[in-house]
Amino acid sequence: MRRTLKLFAAAAALLAGSGHAAEVPAPPDMAALRALYAGPPDRWPRPVLQPGAVFAEFGPVPAVPEPASNRSTPEKVALGEMLFNDPKLSGSGQIACASCHNRELGFGDGISTSFGHDRQRGKRNAQSLFAAAWMTSLFWDGRAQSLEAQALASMTNPFEMAADPAAVVTLIAADERYTLPFSRAFGDQLMTADHIAQAVAAFIRTHKPRFSLWDRVIRDGTKAMSDPQLRGLHLFRTKAGCANCHNGPLFTDQRFHNIGLSFYGRRLQDLGRYEFARLPADVGAFRTPSLRGVSRTGPWMHNGVFPQLRGIVNFYNAGGVQLRRRPEQANDPLFPATSPILKRLDLTREERDDLVAFLETL
Incomplete structure (x- = not known):
């Protein structure tokens, strides 16, 4: 190829x-x-x-747009950064969001097309996140209409992170490192895959062109x-x-x-x-x-x-x-x-x- x-x-x-x-x-x-x-x-x-x-x-x-359903807070952003770098969000436990969106590589991965689950070679290039917060549709084909939807789509795509949302929630909930950050970000609400996606999206929205x-x-x-x-x-x-x-x-x-x-x-x-x-x-x-x-x-x-x-x-x-x-x-x-x-x-x-x-x- x-x-x-x-x-x-x-x-x-x-x-x-x-x-x-x-x-x-x-x-x-x-x-x-x-x-x-x-x-x-x-x-x-x-x-x-x-x-x-x-x-x-x-x-x-311009200023970063935020959906009314996911207003940013410092606590939510901090939680999102932890999740963004955590391979528990993948089915193999080996791939994090940061695997394809590396801060040191302009929030891309520096290769033509990315590797995903089981080292499957994808057919598309990992886009930088510098301007993701302002995009009205995400992915090269525009199939996600929000960063929250993009985060979930990448987690569950069998060629990318190949995760089962329920299994991810179970793993994150069992990790004591997340107990206090999640409580600070979402209060006493039940941890869900949607909350994980919201936190990741809030973190991504802090990225802007250098x-x-x-x-x-x-x-x-x-x-x-x-x-x-x-x-x-x-x-x-x-x-x-x-x-x-x-x-x-x-x-x-x-x-x-x-x-x-x-x-x-x-x-x-x-x-x-x-x-x-x-x-x-x-x-x-x-x-x-x-x-x-x-x-x-x-x-x-x-x-x-x-x-x-x-x-x-x-x-x-x-x-x-x-x-x-x-x-x-x-x-x-x-x-x-x-x-x-x-x-x-x-x-x-x-x-x-x-x-x-x-x-x-x-």
Whole structure:
């Protein structure tokens, strides 16, 4: 599997590197560019968007939303941290939430696709938790509508933690280390799997993107950026088209898009949101991930196909993957169509370098 993904990434990089522009355009006038981006984001040049894109302006990260049914308290967060790191939440007693969401790895696990119960290799990459608190749907396919639901789904998924909720409650209740923390968090209420999920969710909601150069830009202006970083920002919003999907304070439209990486009809096939929603239009569609902290959360894409940011830029420069029907797929009603938002970009090498420089500010 890894060999196939590496070959695919290499092919995309070669394709993107073979742009047919005969001449390298002159770099933009930096004084003029800095003047354009001198104010706050709502005064910057409007982004260049494709039909169907939904754009929200960049800005500071908002306050963490909390459901009325699970208000956060320091006691609940402390309990959630204990549970997040405890392998008792898995059927084998060997896998914790932190196994795939490691604080030292940007709350991911640093590998293309994660290992689960009985060392089963999953088909999807463990997403960072930096922006999870703000997501309106969770998992790559959006099948969970809250962090509480996500926590329970991961615990019970036979390919992930493979736990029986009743057995987990029994184990946690029998552990004296949890007696006082649980009482402080939930009073005299009976311990339940829902309470465990609520505590874990409360802990996850304390995670937020680390303060970065981008936060300085939002606070103090683009004078904090180098010339390559500023050129990359301008490209991100214009020629490169990144802002079509990666926008708003968290750099995600929270929508689902097919960029051509479903491997439809092949060994590594992943139907994306279709596996949950069962709508033909969702075949191969995955939720747009947040780009906050992106340089610390690789490898990237739902299948971890790209180990370097430059590979991602090359992939989009090539226009993603446009699948072609084989003869036997001529009348296949589920054959996926790559999003029309993706276009071949013909970015120069310097422009691709500038985009990477900008992504590293996030």
